[in-house]
Amino acid sequence: MRVESETRWLPKRGNKLSEYEDAFYPKETPHDRDGSWRFAVSDGASESMLSGPWAEILVKSFCRSLVPVTKASAKAIIGRATMAYEAWLKGYLRRREREGRPVQWYEEPGLNVGAFATLLGLSLVAGAPGNGLRWEAVCVGDSCLFQVREDRLITSFAVKRSSDFSVRPVLISSKPAKNQVAFSKLKYTSGTCLSGDRFYLMTDAIAAWFLREHERGEAPWSALEASDFEDLVSRLRREGLMRNDDVTVTSIRVL
Amino acid sequence: MPYIAEISRGNPSCFLFLIDQSGSMRDPFGADPSKRKADGVADAINRLLQNLAIKCAKAEGVRDYYYVGVLGYGHRSGPAFGGALAGRELVPISEVAANPARVDERVRKVEDGAGGLVDQTVKFPIWFDPVANGGTPMCQALTRAHSIVQGFIAQHPDCFPPIVINITDGEATDGNPTAAAQALQSLATTDGNVLLFNLHLSSHKASPIEFPDSDENLPDNYAKLLFSMSSKLPEYMRGIAEEEGFKTTENTRGFVFNGDLVSVIRFLDIGTRPANLR
Numbered sequence: 313m314r315v316e317s318e319t320r321w322l323p324k325r326g327n328k329l330s331e332y333e334d335a336f337y338p339k340e341t342p343h344d345r346d347g348s349w350r351f352a353v354s355d356g357a358s359e360s361m362l363s364g365p366w367a368e369i370l371v372k373s374f375c376r377s378l379v380p381v382t383k384a385s386a387k388a389i390i391g392r393a394t395m396a397y398e399a400w401l402k403g404y405l406r407r408r409e410r411e412g413r414p415v416q417w418y419e420e421p422g423l424n425v426g427a428f429a430t431l432l433g434l435s436l437v438a439g440a441p442g443n444g445l446r447w448e449a450v451c452v453g454d455s456c457l458f459q460v461r462e463d464r465l466i467t468s469f470a471v472k473r474s475s476d477f478s479v480r481p482v483l484i485s486s487k488p489a490k491n492q493v494a495f496s497k498l499k500y501t502s503g504t505c506l507s508g509d510r511f512y513l514m515t516d517a518i519a520a521w522f523l524r525e526h527e528r529g530e531a532p533w534s535a536l537e538a539s540d541f542e543d544l545v546s547r548l549r550r551e552g553l554m555r556n557d558d559v560t561v562t563s564i565r566v567l
Numbered sequence: 568m569p570y571i572a573e574i575s576r577g578n579p580s581c582f583l584f585l586i587d588q589s590g591s592m593r594d595p596f597g598a599d600p601s602k603r604k605a606d607g608v609a610d611a612i613n614r615l616l617q618n619l620a621i622k623c624a625k626a627e628g629v630r631d632y633y634y635v636g637v638l639g640y641g642h643r644s645g646p647a648f649g650g651a652l653a654g655r656e657l658v659p660i661s662e663v664a665a666n667p668a669r670v671d672e673r674v675r676k677v678e679d680g681a682g683g684l685v686d687q688t689v690k691f692p693i694w695f696d697p698v699a700n701g702g703t704p705m706c707q708a709l710t711r712a713h714s715i716v717q718g719f720i721a722q723h724p725d726c727f728p729p730i731v732i733n734i735t736d737g738e739a740t741d742g743n744p745t746a747a748a749q750a751l752q753s754l755a756t757t758d759g760n761v762l763l764f765n766l767h768l769s770s771h772k773a774s775p776i777e778f779p780d781s782d783e784n785l786p787d788n789y790a791k792l793l794f795s796m797s798s799k800l801p802e803y804m805r806g807i808a809e810e811e812g813f814k815t816t817e818n819t820r821g822f823v824f825n826g827d828l829v830s831v832i833r834f835l836d837i838g839t840r841p842a843n844l845r
Contacts, residue, residue, distance in 0.1 A: 326577040331625075362626050417690035418617075418624040418664050480810065489678075556573055 313445060313507060314567040315349045315436060317341045320541040321560040324358075325549055333358065334515050334560040335367035335429075337375045347438030350375040353455050353560050355515040356429040357483055361422030362401070366486045367429040369397050374433035374450075381435045381448040383500045390431070390452075390484055390491065397427065397486045426487035430455040432470075432513055436505070436566070445566060447511075448502040452494050454481045456519035458512045459505065460533045465526055470499040474523035477516055511564040512536070517557035521548055536561065569759030570801035572727040574632050574835070580727040581634045581657065581719045582619065585708045586612050587735035587768075588641030592699035594736075597772045598825040605697035607768040608734050611828060612637065612695050615732065618832040620664035620692075629661040636715055637694075640708035642701025648694065656715050667692035705739035709747035713754065720756050728759045732828065733796075734766045737789030748796040759801065764821030765793040766828040775826030778808060780818040790824050797822040804834040 318341070323332035333356035342349055352371035356363025373393040379385040401423075408414060415423065430453025436445045449457050451470040454477055459467035471477060482497045505511070510533065514522060525532035535544065541561070548554035574580050592605035599607075616635070623632045634657040639647035646656050651666045671691045676684040716729045731751060754761045773786035778800065782791040797820040800808060805815040811833060813819075821831065 326575050359622070361624070416624075416664070417667075417670055417692055418620045418629055419626065420690060421621050422624055480807075556575075 313438065313443070315341070315344065315445075315564060316567060317351060317562060317564045319560065319562040322542060322545050322558070324558050325546075325556050327558075332558050333364035333367060334558040335364065335371045336513070336560050336562055337368075337371035342375075344438075345378075349436045350377075350433065351511075351513055351562055351564060352431065352433040353513045353515060353562055354429045354431050355453065355455050355558065355560070356427065358557075360425070360428040361419060362404070362486075363427045363429050365400060365404075366397055366427035369393050369400065370429055370431045370484065371433075374431060381433065381450055381500075383450065383498055386431075386433065386450040386498060386500070387495055390495075391488065394486055394488045394491075401486075426485045426490060428483040428485055429453070430481065430515070431484055432457055434511060434513060434564075436564075442506070444504045444506045446502065446504050449500070451499045452497060453483045454478070454516040454519070456512075456514050456516070456522070458514070458519075458522065458533070459503065460510045460512070461506065462508070463531060463534075465533075467501070467503060468523065469501050471516075471519065471523065474520050474527060477520045481516075505566050507566055509566045511566075513560075513562040513564075515558060515560045517555045518545070518548075518559045518561055521554045524553075536563070570728065570803055572725060572756070572758035574727045576631050578726055579632055579634055579659075579723065581636075581716065581723075581729035583636045583638065583657075583712055583715060583729060583731045584612055584615065585638050585640060585705075585712060585731065585733040585735070586647060586695070587703060587705070587733075588639045588643075588647075588698040589701055589703035589736075589738075589740070590641070590699055591703065591736055591738050592641075592697070592768075594770045596825075597769050598775060600772070603697065603699065604736050604768045604770065605699040609695045609697040611734050611766055611768070613691075613693055614829050615832065616663055616694055617692055618829050620660055622832055622835065623660050624664070629664040631659040631661050633660045634658065634719065635660050635663050638708055638711055638715075639698065640704050641698060644704055644707060644711070657719060663694070664692075667694050668696075669693050702740040703735070703738055704741040705733070705735060705744045706741045706747045709733075709744055709751055713747070713751045716751065716754055716761055720754060720761075723756070725757045728756050728761050729754075730762045730764065730831075732764045732766065732831070733793075734768065734828075735793070736769055737765075737767050737793050743792075745792070745796060752798055760798070762798040762801070762821060763796060764828065764831060765797045765823075767793045767822070767824045769825055771825070773825070776824040777826045777828075777830070778813050778815065778819050779822060779824075780816040780820070785824060794820060794822045800834070803836065807834045807836070
């Protein structure tokens with residue numbers, strides 16, 4: 313089996329590209345690693361400091377791990393990501409000092425509480441019955457995984473209804489001491505997929521639109537596939553059908 | 568449904584603080600009699616500005632989600648910022664953050680992650696020192712606020728409605744402020760009416776009361792008057808207030824007696840806020 317993927321993303325309207333605080337990995341269709349593939353998206357919280365770099369570290373940590381996906385291995389990956397972030401932060405703070413831009417008083421509280429982000433990770437592994445793939449996913453926060461087969465939505469993870477989105481989700485912190493609640497909310501699911509199946513990994517703003525459309529009996533995956541992404545997102549924002557937020561969609565096709 | 572406009576750099580909102588600097592603010596502060604009410608005012612405005620700047624801070628600087636003004640009223644009335652901001656009515660929050668009069672350092676105990684406590688030095692910016700002099704021309708301050716907010720709305724007609732926060736002991740000396748307060752609250756953007764919240768710092772030693780929905784338990788007529796002048800919390804703010812542990816009803820007003828109004832800053836929605844941030 314082959315797996316193709318493409319990620320489309322846009323920052324919040326009014327923000328610069330450099331202010332985009334979602335993250336995704338891999339950046340291009342990945343090579344399979346002995347019949348397995350990994351994908352992840354993360355949504356850095358807009359009201360926390362350096363959440364973009366933290367989101368980037370989380371998606372890379374998940375995708376580079378070779379350990380089978382379980383709740384326990386996801387916690388271990390997050391634990392290692394917090395260490396990687398600490399090392400990155402030290403370098404960042406040194407660079408700020410060197411460039412004559414030391415941390416200001418208004419940044420200190422945000423740095424003290426740490427960065428926050430979601431994590432949604434998907435692993436596809438060869439070897440399911442009928443020449444299919446087995447898939448496993450973990451999630452903290454409100455990023456979403458959708459599986460579509462023959463024009464039907466067959467999986468919606470971890471948010472099932474559009475009304476379940478909140479502006480205050482529990483997220484993963486770069487400070488390990490703050491992750492007890494996040495770990496208690498860590499969700500795992502698994503399934504199988506067949507040739508022709510599609511997966512979508514999305515951050516919350518577009519996922520909420522996707523679920524609302526599906527609840528209305530529509531097939532939002534068709535609109536996603538058929539439209540120019542920037543045009544679609546602009547229209548949805550303009551018509552008030554999607555919250556103005558960073559938007560990320562990773563589309564995966566199993567062939 | 569009003570009060571849903573996005574607060575962004577392209578469509579900023581406005582905070583205008585009115586601070587009572589009259590002679591009566593020399594009297595002891597009921598919540599802490601070792602302090603004067605003027606100390607309570609200075610502490611409240613400094614903490615409000617500090618928290619607003621922190622809320623708008625990102626790693627590359629403070630984003631101008633708000634324009635901020637501070638009007639003092641007492642012996643002298645008018646724009647109260649000093650230094651580089653002196654004389655200006657409304658200032659982008661990034662400039663407020665960059666120009667405190669000084670930054671003090673305070674030591675506080677924080678958890679060390681291993682069950683103990685360690686001292687941590689925290690920077691505390693000061694824009695305002697206590698002032699107590701002259702009468703209490705609150706009506707005049709509210710009228711001046713009306714003109715400033717009207718000007719802002721003319722430039723930002725679709726913004727999240729400006730919020731005016733009046734910090735006072737309530738003892739106006741230029742008449743009953745009700746009409747001026749109502750005129751201010753009648754101003755509106757396409758997203759809703761201007762919100763007027765009152766922080767009452769009194770010499771009365773009654774327990775603090777935060778965001779009440781009736782004036783039943785308020786200790787004196789000054790508190791009752793300020794309560795009646797305060798806007799009801801919009802539905803979305805009530806939602807966040809409930810998540811913060813406040814009990815609210817549809818009559819809950821933006822009024823605090825001898826307590827902490829800084830929580831209002833947390834009621835503002837400028838993006839995703841982790842539930843486990845604190």
